[in-house]
Amino acid sequence: MGKKKGPFVPLSVAVLTASDTRTAENDTSGDVLQQRLVDAGHKVVKRQIHTDDRDGLSKLFGEWIADKNIDAIICTGGTGLTRRDITPEAVEPHITKPIPGFGELFRMLSYDDVGTSTIQSRALAGIADDTLIFLLPGSTGACKLGMDKIILPQLDASRGPCNLVELLPRIRHE
Numbered sequence: 001m002g003k004k005k006g007p008f009v010p011l012s013v014a015v016l017t018a019s020d021t022r023t024a025e026n027d028t029s030g031d032v033l034q035q036r037l038v039d040a041g042h043k044v045v046k047r048q049i050h051t052d053d054r055d056g057l058s059k060l061f062g063e064w065i066a067d068k069n070i071d072a073i074i075c076t077g078g079t080g081l082t083r084r085d086i087t088p089e090a091v092e093p094h095i096t097k098p099i100p101g102f103g104e105l106f107r108m109l110s111y112d113d114v115g116t117s118t119i120q121s122r123a124l125a126g127i128a129d130d131t132l133i134f135l136l137p138g139s140t141g142a143c144k145l146g147m148d149k150i151i152l153p154q155l156d157a158s159r160g161p162c163n164l165v166e167l168l169p170r171i172r173h174e
Contacts, residue, residue: 057090
């Protein structure tokens, strides 16, 4: 879909799983994010599982946003409606430009899989200073959908008519 643009540009991406229950052994959603990024030609430069702790997550987001070696952060988990689902609240103070279309499109696409339960997702994306940030639900299926249908096409400079990678120099004022 879309016209070819420029050459593929590999990005340095950090993968975060926000969860009180996931471990390195059972983090299938984080595995999906990492594998799809690597298969697409990007570099996963950091990967971490962090508990559903708002202050701790916010601090980690801040550290990764400040790291000039990270172009994007993709997080899975903590986007639901329960008391422990606090990932959007942890990242929102860092967002300098929200990308509301991401959450809207994610929920539209996930309707085919989960029906009206899609309203329970607070998936979101934004720009924090110079860093692209995407928050996906914790389910492996949601991560596959978000990566395949939205994130990976937007992280591919060779796809058109427009993508986030081609905007990065202007976002960074280069």
